[in-house]
Amino acid sequence: MTLSIGVLYIDKSSGLEKRFSLPPGKHLFGFESYRERIWGADIMTHLGLIILPNLLHIGCFSITGDRLNQLEREGHIILDNIDLITEQTRYDSKENIKFHVDNLLDAIKLAKQSDGKMIIG
Template sequence: MSITISFIYLSENFKGEFLNPASDLFGFEICRKELWGHKILKDLGCKVIPALNEKDLFIVNEELEAAYEDCLIILQNISEISSVTNYSEIFIEIRVNNLLKFVETALKNKNDLGINIS
């Protein structure tokens, strides 16, 4: 089973036909614990993504900024995260960039969009 990313529509009037990120994949179910919930992410300062270890994420409002920061932290420390978790840098980079595309779109439409990772 895979972890996927999707938009949460916060406004009934929002027209989101243009919303079509290339990929909605965020890894396999086991990544919740082995990668996104790994202690290294918390140690590096990630605040939102590590909670995926415990539950599905519903990211709205100011949490979008925190998710964006988490993505940047992961990309800046990808070698260290890869060596500790045994997931390849490419695997991590692809998934984080998938999330980053969703987050950037949601930030531009903050009153209308949120993100679900489940």
């Protein structure tokens, strides 16, 4: 199974919540095992992450408003500490982690631009 990212917004003409169609591969946020191995690893909370470590215990959650800013900070913390994270998690693919965090940051940008929300799970 795969963790996915989605971005939802309110369609102004209909008032209905809709989901953006992300480009191929931009919805990916890692394998299901990343919940424990990467996003929920002790190093993440040690670095001050608050939102992403919740993937260890919560199947799917949405992020809106100011929490998008917090999640964006978490993405940058991961990128700034990617060497330490790969060392501590014993996961040897910095490129893979970077790919997923880049997807996260792109989705956050889209959610902010559309006054929408993100779903991760």
